[in-house]
Amino acid sequence: MAGGSLLTACGFKPLYGNASTTPSGNGTVDANLAAISIKSPFWERDAAPYGEFSQAGKAKFDARTGQILHNALRDGLNPYGQPSAPVYTLAIELSERINRTITADEGDARREDLTLKANFLLSGPKGEELLKEQTRSIVAYTVLQDPYQDLVARNDARDRTARQVAELIKLRLSAYFAAHG
Secondary structure, eight states, X not given: OHHHHHHHHTTOOOTTOOSOXXXXXXXXXXXXXXTEEEOOOEEOTTOOTTSOBOTTSOBOOOHHHHHHHHHHHHHHHOXXXXXXXXXXXXXXXXXXXXXXXXXXXXXXXXXEEEEEEEEEEEEOTTSOEEEEEEEEEEEEEEOOSOHHHHXXXXXXXXXXXXXXXXXXXXXXXXXXXXXHO
């Protein structure tokens, strides 16, 4: 009880407190999150998660990772889908890097780190920039030198990084709306 009064004295406010039900102005964090339209994530042109490029020189990428990130954000911000009248827009740019962290004597990878980086921009109703930040997630996985098992491990790492990045973006957006209404 005494701890609660000390927290309120220093300006602490619960992240999901109710102030209003309108999606703009001094509305609740949840209402503001639900008013965000999420653009489909896109990849940086120089990112090549598979280490290969198309004939046009543009990077090939795993579109599934962007889809997982988009769906995790949509479910986290508004489980009922995209808002019919969005107030805010969230744009995301993704890049992925795979680093060998442990190699065998023959030079074959035994352990890899998959890093998914997301630059995101929250825009207001008039297109003004409200929040521009970057977040990333790193997941390590074992390379067994078996094509199928290695593919499954890498895809699982992509899935985990996408979900972690979505959670980090949601947390940052929540903090923004808690501070700025």
